[in-house]
Amino acid sequence: MVAEFVNQGAQVAALGRTLDKISQTVELAGGSGKVMGIRADVAVEVDVIAAIDQVIDRWGRIDLLCNNAGVLDSYRPAHEVTLDEWNDVMAANATGPFLMAKYTIPHMLKQGKGGIINVASTASFSAAGGGSAYTASKHAVLGLTRQLCFEYGALGIRVNAICPGATATPMAIPTTQTTTSPDMAAAVAKVPARRWCEPEEIAKMAAFLGSDEADYVHGSAYVIDGGWLTAAREAF
Template identity: 55%
Template sequence: MKLDKRIAIITGAGSGMGRAMAQEFSANGATVVAVDVRDEPVLETVKLLDDGRSVAETADVSVRADVDRVVARTLERFGRVDILCNNAGVLDDYTPAHETTDELWNRIMGVNITGPFLFSRAVLTPMLARRKGVIINTASISSFVAGGGGAAYTSSKHAVLGLTRQLAFDYGKHGIRVNAICPGAIQTGMTGHLLTPEGRNPHVDAAIAATPAGRWGKPEEIAHMALFLAGDEADFIHGAAFAVDGGWLLP
């Protein structure tokens, strides 16, 4: 049980990669605080875990009061936070800059980068007190290249990688490891519309067809990487960005 008795907060845990992470962590002994902006999906996640330990929290990761409440309640219940997975994210449906409204920009930035910053800031103080902790950020291949999203999404994911590296630089010497997972095309509820005839994106189809894997990824394949980074086997890994993308970034 690689994460036996560890306390993990996982955002975006109501579906997709977040739910897969919750299941993987729970199966390896962790107590999961599953966080999502929607009530029913995150309650369903905890029901699926069926471990008698894990709990659900409803929160908007872009709202400081929600984030602080989740972390405070976790500390009250369990006394510490060992692992934080900043996984919640939203797409901008490949909207180009000249069509990106203020509302869309603020929403993408709020969830994709402000959320990881707020949650990381909230857990850092208790982690520093124990000189131990792990933060895993879900970045993207769009942290490296254009074309995986629109202007807002690509900008936000570049920022996630920058945040990851700075946190690793600042806090690694204090016992806190910070790393990023950079998924490629993963089949989740967030990307499901891209698999329908009316939602298909020629650029995505062509990119996936050109990868060595030649297929969409599965949420469980991201969860496997998260489990590795959360565990003691990854103790010497700081500030790294792991592309789990079927080879999308190779060309």
């Protein structure tokens, strides 16, 4: 996503909890002249405030917020899920987008225009995309998207969601496997597209939703899942 936004001419602040991965992202996306890397945990309020302050200090405005941070749960049945696991998943997946929006929106209101993209999931609509914590958190993201649209659409802020299915990222695919590994191939065997989504495909949708071409798109949830919600009934 960072690379795609840069390719579209944007200046991008990339937030993450791990400094070495942020540095890699900055380098791959064109260097510090176009990308500012910020170490921050989006579930921690003081981190969020400090990160947004850094962006405003450097560029003076925030035109687009893309809430893409997220974690998966253990897929265990609800009665086996610990409260710590529940809280960790909710913090990253639901509290993070809320805090980022909460402290970015005032700057967008001053500008009279802005956009927010929340990365939800097919698990925002159905079960089996994760365990109880993940599914509940992604339902929350979609609810937050709709509520923010209701509250701020008339004030110039567009809020939408992207809902990916099986996407070839390290969160979904263990480093010991590839999309063609037997377990991974089986995960999408009943998906109509018969393949995993590539991260670049999600990034292109984000670029569209963040552009003026999507100026009339408010409160929408764009499903990019290869048809999984339509046809599949098993967990990834």
